[in-house]
Amino acid sequence: MRIKLPETDLKSAQSLSSIELKDEGGRHVGQYFFAKGHGRTVFLFGKYKGTFKTHAECQAFIDGVTAVIDDDRNSRSKETKA
Secondary structure (H helix, E strand, C coil), X not given: CCCCCCCCCCCCCXXXXXXXXXXXXXXXXXXXXXXXXXXXXXXXXXXXXXXXXCHHHHHHHHHHHHHHHHHHHHHHHHHHHC
């Protein structure tokens, strides 16, 4: 699963803004909130939340969550085949 976080410029953000996050299939997977002076917050799959200072930190968090989910799906798939 791949989720690409759009680039945002907090310097130009006048108030709290949000962007819906979707996976490569177009399914809703979370929300990205950002505001000048408040940083960036990512919510994924209704249960994972992280607040960060930089875009790179947010993308790393997203990549980490999706890696764990993908690994869990692969493990379950192998168990059902055995």
